[in-house]
Amino acid sequence: MLVDLFSKKVFNLAYQFSGSYQEAQDLTQEIFVKLFGALPKYEFGKNFSAWLTTLAKNHLIDEYRRTKWEKKNRDDFDEHLLSAAAPNGDPEKRLLQTERQRILWAGLNQLPPDIRLAVLLKEIQGKSYEETAEITGVPEGTVKSRVNRGRLQLARILQKSRGAADDL
Amino acid sequence: MICDRIEELLPAYRDGGLEPEEHARVEAHLRSCRGCALLLAFLGETDAALASFPQVDPAPGLRGRLNAVAGRKPLFSTVFGLLRKPALQPVLAAASVVCAVVSLYLLNPGRHELEKEIVRTFHRGIGRVEKLYARTGSITDSIGSYAENLYVSLQSINPLERNKD
Incomplete structure (x- = not known):
């Protein structure tokens, strides 16, 4: 039941954060092991999704500190992400969007872990500022600041890559 | 700027x-x-x-592995659950007290002095018991001799024999 409801969500958060499909599978399994161990501590009435995402976030940050993923390369924006992209819409626009996403996917590695997580939760997973603050355990103002800094940094990366492409 | x-x-x-x-x-x-x-x-x-970032499907085997994790009951929680049973609480409390006393004894730096004192006290107690026993024997003898004396005295003051005189 829990696996059916939340495995894809947790896996995607792990994949977007780590950038490695294989690593994300291992991380998801570790997060679920922690989840089943921590279930007796869950207080009924609390937002379960936020509680689980907090648990996942803590594990991802711990693993990041332990292994320092930023030194590793992210997977290419390969068939996993391309096959999952929505197939509808204008093909030319879709191609442009895919190209932007390919650049941003690589650009996520340049964001510090706290900012990367805030951007993933707010901009990609679609959480509100309030939910993101609850998950990350920092005030809403700090979340806004992190998300805005992340967006700006990614926009600069996109601009730079476009400039480099135009120069060619 | x-x-x-x-x-x-x-x-x-x-x-x-x-x-x-x-x-x-x-x-x-x-x-x-x-x-x-x-x-x-x-x-x-x-x-x-x-x-509009795409959400990726995990590999098909992952869900099965996660379900296996869900079904697995860790040994630690099984043992912990057993120890938390209310019926075992008095036994665990008594065991804790025994452990505390034993550890206090074993970890006491003046343990040998304590052992000597215990042996000394034990022997002193045995000595007292022996003395008491010996004294009880002498009291019995004294009571016997008193009883004999009393008997003789009573015979000597028998009024029938005095009347004969």
């Missing part, structure tokens, strides 16, 4: 989260600065690309 300050405000400007005065200041700057206006456009593209 002005551009640096304005760039920092661009995400909030795009979200409509600035105070009216600040909003107007950014707008005025954007009309005259092509660099900042361009960055704002890229910010819009970034937001749109992030919002």
Whole structure:
């Protein structure tokens, strides 16, 4: 039941954060092991999704500190992400969007872990500022600041890559 | 310098989260600065690309592995659950007290002195018991001799025999 409801969500958060499909599978399994161990501590009435995402976030940050993923390369924006992209819409626009996403996917590695997580939760997973603050355990103002800094940094990366492409 | 300050405000400007005065200041700057206006456009593209970021399906085997994790009951929790049974609480409490006393005894630095004192006290107690036993024997003898004396005395004051005289 829990696996059916939340495995894809947790896996995607792990994949977007780590950038490695294989690593994300291992991380998801570790997060679920922690989840089943921590279930007796869950207080009924609390937002379960936020509680689980907090648990996942803590594990991802711990693993990041332990292994320092930023030194590793992210997977290419390969068939996993391309096959999952929505197939509808204008093909030319879709191609442009895919190209932007390919650049941003690589650009996520340049964001510090706290900012990367805030951007993933707010901009990609679609959480509100309030939910993101609850998950990350920092005030809403700090979340806004992190998300805005992340967006700006990614926009600069996109601009730079476009400039480099135009120069060619 | 002005551009640096304005760039920092661009995400909030795009979200409509600035105070009216600040909003107007950014707008005025954007009309005259092509660099900042361009960055704002890229910010819009970034937001749109992030919002439609694809969600990937995990490998088919992962769900099975996670379900296996869900079904596994860890040894630790099984043992812990057994120890938490209310019926075992008095036994565990008594065991704790015994353990505490034993550890206090074993870890006591003056343990040998304590042992000697215990042996000494034990022997002293045995000596006292022996003395008491011996004294009890002498009391019995004394009572026997008193009884004999009493008997003789009573015979000597027998009124029938005195009348004969």
